[in-house]
Amino acid sequence: MARAEKAYRRLPGRGAGLFSYSRLWLGPDHLLLARTAFFSEEYKRFYFRDIQAVVTRRTKLREITSAILAVTGIVFGVMSVFTTSGLRVFFFVMTGSVLVALLVNWLCGPTCVCHLRTAVQIEELSPLKRFRATRKVIERLKPNIEKAQGPLAPELLRPKPPVVFAAAPSETAAQPAGKSTPSTGISP
């Protein structure tokens, strides 16, 4: 068992909640989502043979966070100019901290939400909040999934022509020649 337990390799990305955090681990035949809260860890396993799709949706969280940080930085900057002595140092430090946070947020790249789909569930992969980390994870998952499921045939990805439903044959056409439609009893 000890050997099996060492078979996990950590994947990029880390999701943080109020009192918990989550990480992704690459197992021998599955992807493990581990959520740690206080002194317990909960696991969800997604076996490579069951993974149908990974859907990544880009979000505007980075832009929103940057805007909030920029406004906060400007406010602190202005305060540091118009205050005196002791408070000035405090506002300078706060401005610097906010600017560092802004820079880090920008350098981390675009934000996204990533969902993993199997035949019976759609699960959000909460550790994958940044697109760069998401791509790295998908690139590491792909060979493992292909090993378990085989390669994807290119013809499967070709868009199928739209299905045109044939119009239901009219009552008149369906009837043999020589027979008239039943009269409604209303004469023109």
Added chain:
Amino acid sequence: MSVVTCTKCGFVLNEAMFNQPDWSHCPSCSSPLRVDVFPTLFNAPAPAQTAQAVVTEGEASCFYHPSKKAVLPCETCGRFLCALCDVELNGQHLCPACLASGQKKGKLSNLDNRRVLYDSLALTLALLPLLVWPFTLITAPAALFVAIRYWRAPGSVVQRTKIRLILALFLALAQIVGWGIGFWAMFNS
């Protein structure tokens, strides 16, 4: 074949959006999406296995369903199993009873969906009360107890060394020794 939907609006996405090198946009809500699909998506769902009835008299039958034909033995207990009772896990074929007992005893780590991190608990008990040091009189023995009692308990499924437990042991012992010296000095003075 299953369908892939937009994770924001639920719109069914078409094949033209699958495995594209760049962002595609949902036709309904215009959210930028990247959809990576795998062959299982296009497979028809496998038919459910049904147990076959015993064909002839004297033929091996399932331990749990005597009227059904046995297809293989359980790899743990050796009982004959029909297709219905056979549970495949990590390449092993187990009967439901062995599966349940294996999960209960923690032998099948792949079935564990929750574990208590005793190492983190012991370390927290040894470290955190240092902020309000008089509490260490209670928490140090508690940390020592947790570290010793759960030394062999299965920890996290993912890699973790015993460093937390070792640190907790040392810290708890140091605190207990400190209290001992303190009390000794107090009574001697």
